[in-house]
Amino acid sequence: MTTSLLSVSIALSSVLLSGVGSIFPAPIQGGLTNGNTIDALGILIFGVILLAASMLNTIFLIWWERKLLGRFMDRRGAMHVGYAGLLQNFADGFKLFRKDTVRPRDADSMGFFVGPTAYLVTSLVIFAILPISTGWNSGNLPLSLLLAITIFSFAPLFIFISAWSSNNKYSLIGGMRSAAQMIAYEVPILLAIVAVVIVSGTFSLDTIVTEQQNYWYWGPLFLAMVVFVAGMLAEMERIPFDLPEAEAELVEGWNTEYGGMMFAYFMLTDYVRVLLGCFLIVLLFLGGWTMPSWVPSAWTSFPLAGIFWFMLKAYAVFTVFVWIRASLPRVRTDQLLRVGWNRMIPLSLVSIVLAAGLVLAKCLPVFGCLPNLGG
Amino acid sequence: MAGAQVEEKTKPSRSILWVARPMLTAARQFGRSLLRPSTIVYPFERLEDPKFRDRVGIGSGRPIGVGHIWDNYRGVHALNIATCISCNLCAFSCPDLCIDMVTVPGGDPKHPKKSPQIDYGKCSYCGFCSDACPEGCLTMTTRYELSVTKRAEMVYSPQKLQEVFERKLPMNPVRVERPANEDAILLEPLLCIGCNACARDCPTNCITMLDIPKVEPKPGEKVAKRIWKEPVVNDSDCVRCGTCISVCPKECLFWGIRT
Ligand code: SF4
Ligand code: SF4
Ligand code: SF4
Numbered sequence: 153m154t155t156s157l158l159s160v161s162i163a164l165s166s167v168l169l170s171g172v173g174s175i176f177p178a179p180i181q182g183g184l185t186n187g188n189t190i191d192a193l194g195i196l197i198f199g200v201i202l203l204a205a206s207m208l209n210t211i212f213l214i215w216w217e218r219k220l221l222g223r224f225m226d227r228r229g230a231m232h233v234g235y236a237g238l239l240q241n242f243a244d245g246f247k248l249f250r251k252d253t254v255r256p257r258d259a260d261s262m263g264f265f266v267g268p269t270a271y272l273v274t275s276l277v278i279f280a281i282l283p284i285s286t287g288w289n290s291g292n293l294p295l296s297l298l299l300a301i302t303i304f305s306f307a308p309l310f311i312f313i314s315a316w317s318s319n320n321k322y323s324l325i326g327g328m329r330s331a332a333q334m335i336a337y338e339v340p341i342l343l344a345i346v347a348v349v350i351v352s353g354t355f356s357l358d359t360i361v362t363e364q365q366n367y368w369y370w371g372p373l374f375l376a377m378v379v380f381v382a383g384m385l386a387e388m389e390r391i392p393f394d395l396p397e398a399e400a401e402l403v404e405g406w407n408t409e410y411g412g413m414m415f416a417y418f419m420l421t422d423y424v425r426v427l428l429g430c431f432l433i434v435l436l437f438l439g440g441w442t443m444p445s446w447v448p449s450a451w452t453s454f455p456l457a458g459i460f461w462f463m464l465k466a467y468a469v470f471t472v473f474v475w476i477r478a479s480l481p482r483v484r485t486d487q488l489l490r491v492g493w494n495r496m497i498p499l500s501l502v503s504i505v506l507a508a509g510l511v512l513a514k515c516l517p518v519f520g521c522l523p524n525l526g527g
Numbered sequence: 528m529a530g531a532q533v534e535e536k537t538k539p540s541r542s543i544l545w546v547a548r549p550m551l552t553a554a555r556q557f558g559r560s561l562l563r564p565s566t567i568v569y570p571f572e573r574l575e576d577p578k579f580r581d582r583v584g585i586g587s588g589r590p591i592g593v594g595h596i597w598d599n600y601r602g603v604h605a606l607n608i609a610t611c612i613s614c615n616l617c618a619f620s621c622p623d624l625c626i627d628m629v630t631v632p633g634g635d636p637k638h639p640k641k642s643p644q645i646d647y648g649k650c651s652y653c654g655f656c657s658d659a660c661p662e663g664c665l666t667m668t669t670r671y672e673l674s675v676t677k678r679a680e681m682v683y684s685p686q687k688l689q690e691v692f693e694r695k696l697p698m699n700p701v702r703v704e705r706p707a708n709e710d711a712i713l714l715e716p717l718l719c720i721g722c723n724a725c726a727r728d729c730p731t732n733c734i735t736m737l738d739i740p741k742v743e744p745k746p747g748e749k750v751a752k753r754i755w756k757e758p759v760v761n762d763s764d765c766v767r768c769g770t771c772i773s774v775c776p777k778e779c780l781f782w783g784i785r786t
Contacts, residue, residue: 220557222564223557223560223561223564224553224556224557224560225556226556226559226560226564226565226566227560227564227565227566228564228566228568231568475550475553475554475557476550478553478557479546479549479550479552479553480546480549480550481549
């Protein structure tokens with residue numbers, strides 16, 4: 153068994169607890185070094201590490217988007233805080249942190265505050281489910297893909313709750329759009345996943361990645377990938393499907409009434425979800441942390457190589473997202489619905505049939521012969 | 528129904544172009560600005576730096592005969608207090624009434640020296656004041672970095688404007704030639720009481736009070752007893768500031784063409 157983040161944190165916690173316990177008399181020491189306490193603290197450490205890592209990643213992701221988008225627009229993006237503006241987002245976050253949280257008088261205080269919190273929390277939980285590299289998640293759940301997608305699609309509910317309780321027409325329209333949009337993209341996304349599941353034969357993300365050892369799925373399941381990426385764009389509410397935010401028409405969409413730290417929550421969560429979307433695409437179609445065999449083994453065997461390649465792929469996917477954001481205009485609601493129902497659903501059905509055909513004809517290994525598809 | 532027809536015309540091939548074409552454009556732009564975006568990193572680089580001069584100057588539509596855009600820029604004023612004659616013309620010509628004439632050292636008690644103080648909170652950088660200045664002591668520089676943290680700091684006293692002058696910043700070369708002014712200060716002699724106010728206040732000292740014997744005796748007098756003084760204006764020194772007209776208690780001075 154390779155080391156996993158959980159085992160590392162449990163080891164850390166046992167070292168910590170035995171160190172601390174040694175200064176206390178026997179009964180307390182016994183309680184501290186008991187297996188359950190160690191496990192509990194280990195899980196806590198695991199959560200903290202995961203949280204810190206995902207937050208840092210998200211903040212770096214925002215920086216990356218700002219820089220890239222700047223180049224696309226013939227400007228520079230963040231420049232001055234930290235090297236090449238790396239610390240700009242921390243400065244922005246600090247500024248937002250110092251601001252007051254203003255609640256509109258007629259807003260529903262429960263929904264107004266619970267909405268963003270639940271939005272953030274449900275998005276962060278998914279990090280604990282997605283495997284980043286072999287064993288670097290909390291455990292190999294048999295249905296992790298289904299669980300991740302389910303939690304991922306909670307978001308429109310919380311967006312709608314916070315939009316509704318803001319008591320503002322722009323927020324409400326944004327929330328409505330978010331809910332309407334969900335119906336359009338959720339079905340094709342699930343159908344595209346079905347194609348992946350047919351080929352891999354499992355709902356476990358770990359196994360899906362190991363199945364891709366020989367051939368990444370983007371080749372055989374290209375159609376499903378296109379549908380999935382388009383659906384993810386809508387799920388993450390990014391341009392061209394950012395109707396719920398549509399700052400040109402709706403002020404700031406469903407987060408119009410949020411300022412200060414609450415706005416920072418929303419902003420952060422948006423990018424957390426983008427990062428998760430990139431992770432999912434990498435896991436399902438780009439082979440996760442595996443690399444094709446023609447890559448020199450020195451490049452894939454250094455410590456944490458899996459995480460390195462995984463992150464590299466995730467950021468490459470995100471770069472494409474930024475490219476799309478820099479290029480495409482926002483679609484109208486009816487266009488989004490038409491794309492969802494008229495194009496994406498038929499395409500995903502076709503991709504399911506294709507996937508089934510590939511499995512039945514047993515011609516999947518053919519793709520393993522093409523070196524650029526992995527192998 | 529019309530909308531439905533339009534929708535049916537949207538063929539898949541076209542909708543793929545709808546995605547592909549802007550993405551290509553964006554990629555091209557990305558490649559172009561990858562190494563060097565057009566942005567100038569302002570506090571560290573400036574448009575007027577030599578390395579940008581050619582790039583910005585060419586094709587940026589510079590006005591003929593006026594040099595580059597940054598040479599033409601009207602920024603903070605520079606004032607040479609020593610040559611200011613306190614003529615008030617700058618304050619007169621300011622459309623925003625942002626010039627106050629304040630006392631500066633160098634005058635005498637009777638005839639205090641006043642120089643312009645400019646409120647940059649109101650100034651529109653029109654340059655009328657520097658065009659109006661007859662001595663060329665109020666000019667505009669090309670310096671544009673004027674941000675301050677307090678509103679009071681926006682008011683530049685003559686001394687502060689003098690500091691700008693002493694820093695020898697590049698001057699805005701555009702200065703409208705003062706047209707030859709045909710108007711002259713004329714006198715209605717019958718009203719003049721010879722009070723000397725105009726001669727005292729003339730910033731260029733171009734008014735001399737000349738003794739002019741009154742030929743006509745006053746009613747009740749047999750002969751003219753007093754020698755009357757009357758102002759005589761030296762037109763070539765006069766800067767046409769109008770101070771004499773405004774100080775005259777009898778309103779006997781006026782603009783006109785000297786015949
Ligand atoms: S440049 Fe400013 S101070 Fe001079 S006349 Fe114009 S508004 Fe008045
Ligand atoms: S116009 Fe020139 S000379 Fe006259 S008061 Fe103003 S600065 Fe002085
Ligand atoms: S207008 Fe009158 S005060 Fe002004 S310079 Fe001429 S004579 Fe002197």
